[in-house]
Amino acid sequence: MTSSPTVSPPTLYTRSALQANPTLSQAIVDLVNDCFAWSKDQEAGKWDNSIPRFDNVEELYNMLGEDEAMGAIAVMFEELGGGWDGQRQRFY
Numbered sequence: 001m002t003s004s005p006t007v008s009p010p011t012l013y014t015r016s017a018l019q020a021n022p023t024l025s026q027a028i029v030d031l032v033n034d035c036f037a038w039s040k041d042q043e044a045g046k047w048d049n050s051i052p053r054f055d056n057v058e059e060l061y062n063m064l065g066e067d068e069a070m071g072a073i074a075v076m077f078e079e080l081g082g083g084w085d086g087q088r089q090r091f092y
Contacts, residue, residue: 010074015064018057018073025057028073032060 018025033052054060064071 005078008077010076012072012074014068014072015061029054029057029060
């Protein structure tokens with residue numbers, strides 16, 4: 001029997017919080033682009049898979065907007081054995 005992953009509660013990140021953490025920003029952009037590409041692959045004839053959702057982190061920041069009360073992205077982390085210290089986790 002496999003055990004369920006240990007997943008954190010959602011963490012909300014605003015534009016300014018992501019701008020302060022460029023590594024996380026780039027990881028989110030990479031994950032979103034991978035997910036968009038995967039979903040487009042399911043219906044390859046309908047979508048141009050060469051166009052990413054975000055060309056760069058600035059597009060992510062622009063999507064979130066300047067108003068901190070209106071724009072945020074939720075991230076959940078899966079613990080991979082090292083706790084929630086940012087060293088041994090994966091995010092969704």
